[in-house]
Amino acid sequence: MTKKILLIALTIGLFSCKKEAPKDYVTLSGKITNSHGNEVSITGKDYTKKIKMNDDGTFSDTLHLKSEGKYYTFSDGNEQTSLYLKNGDDIKLTLDTKEFDETIKYTGNGAESSNYLAKKYLLEESLMTQEVFDLEEEAFNEKVATIKTEFLDFLEKSKNIDVNLEKDEKEYIGELEKMMKSQYAQMKARKMKFAGFVGKDAPQFTDYENYDGTKTSLKDLKGKYVYIDVWATWCGPCRAEIPHLKALEESLHGKNITFVSISVDKKKDYETWRKMIEDKKMGGIQLFAGEDQSFSKAFEINSIPRFILIGTDGKVIDADASRPSQAKTKELLEKLLK
Numbered sequence: 147m148t149k150k151i152l153l154i155a156l157t158i159g160l161f162s163c164k165k166e167a168p169k170d171y172v173t174l175s176g177k178i179t180n181s182h183g184n185e186v187s188i189t190g191k192d193y194t195k196k197i198k199m200n201d202d203g204t205f206s207d208t209l210h211l212k213s214e215g216k217y218y219t220f221s222d223g224n225e226q227t228s229l230y231l232k233n234g235d236d237i238k239l240t241l242d243t244k245e246f247d248e249t250i251k252y253t254g255n256g257a258e259s260s261n262y263l264a265k266k267y268l269l270e271e272s273l274m275t276q277e278v279f280d281l282e283e284e285a286f287n288e289k290v291a292t293i294k295t296e297f298l299d300f301l302e303k304s305k306n307i308d309v310n311l312e313k314d315e316k317e318y319i320g321e322l323e324k325m326m327k328s329q330y331a332q333m334k335a336r337k338m339k340f341a342g343f344v345g346k347d348a349p350q351f352t353d354y355e356n357y358d359g360t361k362t363s364l365k366d367l368k369g370k371y372v373y374i375d376v377w378a379t380w381c382g383p384c385r386a387e388i389p390h391l392k393a394l395e396e397s398l399h400g401k402n403i404t405f406v407s408i409s410v411d412k413k414k415d416y417e418t419w420r421k422m423i424e425d426k427k428m429g430g431i432q433l434f435a436g437e438d439q440s441f442s443k444a445f446e447i448n449s450i451p452r453f454i455l456i457g458t459d460g461k462v463i464d465a466d467a468s469r470p471s472q473a474k475t476k477e478l479l480e481k482l483l484k
Contacts, residue, residue, distance in 0.1 A: 169233060169234045170210065170233050171208045171209060171210045171211070171233055172208065172209040172211060172231050172232070172233055172234070172235045172236070172237065172256075173206075173207075173208055173209075173235070173236040173237070174188070174197075174206070174207060174208075174209055174231075174235075174237055174238075174239070175204070175205060175206035175207075175237075175238050175239075176204070176205060176206075176238050176239035176240055176241075177202070177203050177204045177205075177239075177240050178199065178203045178205075178222055178240075178241055178242075178243065179203055179240075179241070179242040179243065179244075180203075180242055180243045180244050180425075181199060181203050181222055181223075181243060182222050182223025182224065182225065182243060182418070182421075183199075183222065183223050184198065184199050185197060185198050185199055185205075186199060186205060186220065186221060186222050187220075187221045188209060188218050188219070188220055188221075188229070189218065189219045189221070190211075190213070190216055190217065190218040190219070191213070191216070192212045192213055193209075193211060193212055193213070193218065195207070195209060209231065210233075211231060211232070211233050216230070216231065216232075217229070217230055217263075218230070218231050220239070222241075222243060223243075223418065224379045224380040224415070224418055225243055225246045225382075226382075227241075227246070227247065227250055227263075227264060227267070228260075228263045228264075228267070229260045229263070230259035230260050230262075230263055230307075230308060230311050231256070231260075232256065232308065234255070234256070235254070235255055235256030235257075236254045236255040236256065237252050237253070237254045237255070237256055237257050237260065238252065238253045238254050238257075239251070239252055239260075240253075244425075247264070247267055247268060247271075247382075248268065250264045251264075252264070256308075258304070258305065258306040258307050258308075259307045259308045259311050262304045262307045262311070262315075265300075265304075266297075266300065266315075269296070269297070269300055271386065273293045273296060273297075274293065274326070275471075275472075276468065276469055276471070276472050277472060277473075278290075278293075279329065279330055279333050280468075280472075280474075283330075286330055287327075290322075290323050290326050290327065291323070293322070293326070294319060294322050294323055297319045297322060298319055301315050301316070301319065336466060337466060339446075340446075340464075340465040340466040343445070343462040343465035344462055344463065344464065344465065345461055345462065346461060346462055347460055347461055347462075348364065348454075348456045348460055348461065348462050349440075349441060349444030349445060350363065350364045350365060350441070351363065351364050351408070351433075351435070351438070351440070351441035352364075352365075354408065354433040354434065354435055354436075354438070355433065355434045355436065356431060356432065356433055357420065357423055357432035357433075357434075362406075362431055362433055364441075364456075364460075365460075367404050367406070368458070368459075368460045369402075369458055370402050370403055370404045370458060371402060371403040371404070371455070371456065371457060371458055371463075371479070371482060371483070372403070372404050372406055372454075372455070372456040373394075373403060373404070373405050373406070373453065373454075373455055373456075373467070373479070374406045374407075374408060374453065374454040374455075374456070375387070375391060375405070375406070375407040375408070375451060375452075375453055375470075376408050376410060376441075376442060376445075376447055376450055376451065376452040376453075376454070377407060377408070377409060377410070377450055377451045378409060378410050378411045378415075378450060379409070379411050379415055379418050379419055379422050380411070380415070381450050381451065383450075383451055384450055384451040386471070387451055387469055387470050387471055388426055388428060390469070390470035390471040391405065391407070391428075391430075391470040392426075392427075392428065392429055393470070394470045394475065394476055394479070395429050395430055396429070397476065398476075398479060398480070398483065401483045402458070402483060403479060403482075403483060404430070404431060405429065405430030405431065406430060406431045406433060407428065407430055407431070407432050407433065408433045408434075408435055408441065409432070409433065409434050409435060410435050410439065410442055410447075410450065411434070413436055413437065416434065416436075419434055445465055451469065452466065453466070453467040453468065453469055453470075453475075454466075454467055455467040455478075463482075
């Protein structure tokens with residue numbers, strides 16, 4: 147009997163000393179409020195997985211990643227954000243799609259790296275604004291130096307992020323000044339390029355489908371100033387301008403100006419377009435270009451959002467107008483409408 151007890155004790159001791167093998171997968175779970183669909187997806191350079199959501203917006207699954215410590219994209223419908231994942235992580239995500247980027251939060255093992263990326267996006271949005279790129283060159287260069295310092299401070303204060311991510315971020319910040327100056331030069335060249343449209347008859351769009359079921363052509367709006375937003379539901383910077391555009395329209399309500407938003411979404415995203423207009427209570431004239439991209443081609447629109455200002459005479463005032471979020475936009479329109 148004594149020998150039997152000793153054997154059991156040795157067996158238990160053997161198993162308790164055995165080191166547990168590291169997990170070769172990521173556990174990802176979460177809850178999405180106001181979800182856009184019934185599934186979410188994780189994509190990377192060498193990985194794609196769709197995860198079904200429950201009716202209450204919760205989801206959970208395991209991800210067997212092929213690459214360690216890499217950037218992945220988390221998507222809910224047309225909204226997306228960046229994750230940094232490695233096998234062994236156990237992460238829970240929560241967000242509300244009505245304030246997608248502002249409400250993303252990660253908890254659990256490995257969450258620090260993804261939280262860093264989410265906060266970094268908001269920092270970029272607040273620091274690298276259009277107003278910065280509108281500065282004269284000397285002032286712009288001074289601002290870039292300040293922005294670089296703020297990113298370095300943010301990185302230094304971010305604790306427990308993956309060492310490889312930290313290395314990548316140091317390289318990114320090291321190249322930031324060069325990247326911003328290159329972008330500045332491109333934007334100045336872009337302004338020169340679109341200056342050729344000013345004072346000429348605006349290219350037309352004809353019978354674009356209106357959200358209310360009618361058809362609208364640009365010629366129908368002659369006699370009013372027309373501020374056009376060319377956008378798409380999948381475009382993050384476009385969505386970021388929506389509240390500013392609504393506020394601008396409300397502040398100029400009753401004035402001789404029409405606000406027109408032209409969606410360049412694919413036909414398959416038609417219902418997504420309608421739902422976003424409804425959910426965000428978007429005002430103005432909401433148009434769906436569909437397969438007709440002639441207006442975009444005529445204005446040489448290769449990136450969005452793009453804003454265009456047309457005068458009461460149908461001639462172009464600015465083919466690359468400032469955004470609703472920029473204070474100078476309201477100032478210009480108020481001056482025109484006096």
